[in-house]
Amino acid sequence: MYVYDEYDKQIAAERVAQFRDQTERALAGELSEEEFLPLRLQNGLYVQRHAPMLRICVPYGMLRSEQLRRLARITRDYDKGYAHFTTRTNIQLNWPNLEDVPDILAELAEVEMHANQTSGNCIRNTTTDPFSGVQVDEIADPRPYCEIIRQWSTFHPEFAFLPRKFKIAVNASEHTDRAAIRVHDIGLQLVRNDQGELGFRVHVGGGLGRTPMVGPVIRDFLPELDLLTYLEAIVRVYNRYGRRDNKFKARIKILVKALSPEGFAEKVEAEWAHIKDSPSRLTPEVVTKFQGYFTEPAYDALDNATDLLATQRFENREFDKWLTHNVNSHKKPGYAIVTLTLKKTGTPPGDVTDFQLEQIADLADEYSYGEARATHEQNVVLADVRQDRLFELWQKLVPLGFATANLNTLNDVICCPGGDFCALANAKSIPVAEAIQRRFDDLDFLYDLGPIDLNISGCMNACGHHHVGNIGVLGVDKKGEEFYQISLGGSSHHDATIGKILGPSFAREEMPEVIAKLINVYVENRTEEETFLDTYRRVGLDPFKERVYA
Template sequence: MYVYDEYDRQILKERVAQFRHQTERALRGELEEHEFLPLRLQNGLYVQRFAPMLRMAIPYGMLRSRQLRRLAEVTRDFDKGYAHFTTRQNLQLNWPAVEDVPDVLEALSEVEMHANQTSGNCIRNTTTDQFAGVQKDEIVDPRPYCELIRQWSTYHPEFAFLPRKFKIAVNASPSTDRAAVQVHDIGLELHRNDAGELGFRVYVGGGLGRTPMVGPVIREFIPEQDMLTYLEAILRVYNRYGRRDNKFKARIKILVKATTPEKFAELVEAEWEQIRNTPTRLTPEAIEQMKGFFTEPDYEDLEDNPPALTEALSASKAFSNWHTRNVSEHKKPGYAIVTLTLKQTGVPTGDVSDRQLEAIADLADEYSFGEVRVTHEQNVVLADVRQDRLQELWEALRPLGFATANLGTLTDMICCPGGDFCALANAKSIPVAEAIQREFDDLDFLYDLGDIDLNISGCMNACGHHHVGNIGVLGVDKKGQEFYQISLGGSSRRDASVGKILGPSFAREDMPTVVKDIIQVYVDHRTEEETFLDTYRRIGMSPFKERVYA
C-alpha cells in the first residue's frame, strides 16, 4: 500500500485544521448554510434525513488493520457503533454530530486516512478491482495508477468545482470487469497495444442516476505516461462545456451524448495536444516509484490444493459450499482470495459494527498480511490467505456473521441505505432487501439459480446501482406511498447494459412475490448453461411481464 510521507501528512494536518475553523465559524453563525455547504461536502459531511452523515475515503478499497481499528474507534466514539460500506469502496458514519467531525478527521489523519472529496462537485474516490494485484490474468497491478490519480486529483484547483460530481474507475483484468468501468464518468482499462506497450482504453460518459448510460470508448489506447495529461484534457473539456444551469443535465454523460462521442473525442484530443508535454506527464521513474509501494508480501513456497484441504472439503458440505462461492483463485500457488460477505439476513447490506471492524482487523493480521480490501458489492476481501488455513478461517468467520456462502447469488445484493437514512430517498431499501433474502433462504436453490445481480436503490440517484442489476429495484413515490419499480437485463460487467423497466410499480409487501415470479420465468425458460442475464437477453421482456402482471 501507499505510505504517506511528511508532505502528505502536512497536507492532511492543514486540511483538518482548516475544516475545524470552518466548522466552528458555521456553528457560530458566521457562515451561512449555503457558504458552508460546499466546504463540508468536500470534507465528506452531508446532512441526511435524521442526522449528519460522514463519508470516509478508502482509496481504491485498500485498508491496513490499524486503519480498521481506528475506524472501529471513531464508529464507537462518535456514532452509534456501526458504519456502512458503500459501492465506491468507502465507509459512512450515519449519526455523527457536526461539531465532532473535525475530531473524527483528525483521528483518521493519524492513520493516513481522510474524507477529502468524498462528496461535492469534484473528482471522487477512484475505484478498482478488489482483486487487484493478486488475480492471475491481470495485465499489471492497477493500484499504482489509482494512487497517481488520487494524488493528482486531490485539491486540484482547476477541478474543485466541476459542473457535477465526477467518478473514475480502473480495471486491469482482460477476462472480467469488477470495477464497472463502463458506467463511470471515466473508465480506464489497462491493456497492451500491438507493439506490447502498456496503456489504457478510455471510456467516457458512463453513469447511472436519472439518465443511465454506458460510456463509449473515446480512445482505444493512451500510453501509461500520458494517463494524467489525457485525464486533465477530458476534465478541462467537461469543465468548459458541461452544463451548470441544470443539475439534472450537468454530468459529463449528458455532454458526451449531446456533442456525440466522436465530437467529444475531437475536443479532448485538441485540448490534449496543448498540454500533453506539460510537467503533469508521467515519467517512467515516477511510475516505477509508485509501483514500489505496491510490492508483494512475503509469500511462502506452498503446495497448491493441499491434501488436507481436499479432505476438509469432502467432509463438510457447508465448508465446501463456502469454498465454492466465497473463495477465488490466487496468482500464487498455495494461496487463495477470500471474500467475507456482509449479507447476512437481518443485517442491512454493507453494515458493519465497531466490534466487527476490529474482528476484521484481527483476521487480516492473522490470515492476510494485515491488509483487507472493500468491494464494489459492499463486501470485504482477505486477498492473501494460505489454502491450508482456509478451514480455520471459515470457522473463525462463522460466529462473526461473515461466512454466509451466498457470494454472487440473488441474496448477495447491492443496496443503498434508502429512506431509513437518506433525505433524497423516495422509499426504504433495507426492508425490501431483507424480505427478498427471507424469501430466498434456501442456499441449494440459490446455487441452482447461479449468479444473479439484484440491486436496490431508494431513489433515482441510483446509489444502489439498480440500473445495472440483472434485476433492478427502484423506490418511487406514489402520492406519499412507497412503491417499487422493477427493471431487468442490466449489467455492469464487460457486457455492460442498462436494464429496461418491466412495467408499473409494486407495493412493498408484494416485492418478494414479484421477484419470485421473475425467477420462476427464468427457471422455466433457461437452458442448462444459461445465466439469468443470458435467458433474459434470449427471450426478452414479454414472458416476465406476462407472468408478473397476470
C-alpha cells in the first residue's frame, strides 16, 4: 500500500500546525463560528448532537496494523473507547473535545493519517472495492488510480469550495460492484476496449440524499492516461455551472439531469479539449510508479487446502457456516479473502472498541501481511489469509465478535449513527437495526432467504444508503415523533436502482413485524433460484404493500 514520502509528511505536518492555530483562535473568540465552520469541516470536524465528531480519512479503505494501533490508542485516550466505521470507509470519533483535535491530528500524522477533506464542499475520500488487487476477475488493480486521484484532488485550489460535496469511486471487477460506483458523483469502471487497451467507463451524476439518482454513462471508454484531465474537465464544468443558490439542488446530479447526460457530456468534452494535453495528463512512467506502491506481498507457493478444509468443515458446522458466508476466493492458490463482520447483534453496525482495533491489528500482522481494509458495508477485510490457517483464524475471531456468519444476509445491516449521535437525524437508526436483528436471529432461516441488503438511514442525507437497499429504511419526523419509511427494490451493484417508497411510515416498535411481513411475501412468491430483489422485480411493489397495510 502507499507509504508517505517526505513531501506528504511535510504537507500533513503543516496542515496540523495550521489547524492548531485556527482552533486556538476559535477557542479564544478571535474566529466566529461562521468563520471557523469551513475550516473545521475541511479538517473533518463536525459539531454533533452531544459532542464534536472527528471523521478520519481512510483512503480507499486501506489500513496498516500500526495505523490501527494508533487509532485504538487515540480512541482510548481522547474518546470513550470506541470508534465507528462509516459507509465511506472512513472512521469516526464521536466524543473528542474540541481543544484535543489538533493533538489527535498530530498523532495521526505520525502514522501517515489525516482528516483532510472528509467533510466540506470538496472532493471527499476516494473509495474502491475492498477486494482490490486480490480478486479473481479483476481487470486491473484500481488502487494505484485511487491514489493518483487522491493526490490530485487533495488541496486542489480550484476544487476546495465546490457547490457541494463530491465523491468518486473506482471499480475493477467485471461481475461485481462492491464500490457502488453508479451512485457516486463520478463512478469509474475499469474496462478494456476491443484492442485490449486499459481505460475507464465514466459514470457521472449518481448520488443519494434528497434526490437519489443512478449515474448515467457519459463516456464508454476513457484511455488510462487521460484519467486526471478528464476528471478535471468534469469538475470544472460542475464548478462553473453547478447551483450555489440552493444547497438542496447543488449536487452534480442535479446539473446532469438539468442539462441531460448528453448535454453535460458535450460540455465536458468541450472543456477537456482545452486541457487534455496539459501537464496533468498521466504518463506511462507515472502510472508505473504508482503501481509500484501496490506490489504483491511475498506469497508462499501453496496448493489449495481443499482436503483440509473439507475435513474441518465436516467436523465443525459453525466453521462451515463462516467459511461459506465470510470467506471469498483469492487470485492466488492457497489463499483466501476473509471478512470480519462488525454486525454482531447488540453492537451498533460498524462500531469497534479500542481493544478490538488492537486485535484487528494483531490479526492483520499474523494472518494478512500487516494490512486490513475497511468496507463501505461497515465491515473489515483481511485480504491475504492462507487457507490452511483459516480454521485457526476463525477460532480467534469468535471470542472477539468478528465471526458472526451473517455476511450479505438480512442481518448484515448498513446503518448510520442516526439520532443517537447525529444532529441532522430525524430518528434513531441503531435501535431499529438491533430490533430487526433480534427478530431474525435464526441464521439457517437467513441463509434460506439468500442475500438481502437492508440499509437504514436516520435522515434524508442517506449516510446509511437506504435508497439502494433491497429493503431501505429512512427515519422521518412526524410532529416530533420518530417514524420510519420503507422503500423496496434498491441496489448499489452493476444493476443499480433506486428503491420505491412502499407507503406511509411506521412507528419504531412496528418495524420488526413490518420487515417480517415483507419477508413473508418474498418467501410465498419466490421461485427456487430467485433472490429477494429478483422476486420484487418480477412481482412489483403491490403484493408487499397489500400485506403490510392490510
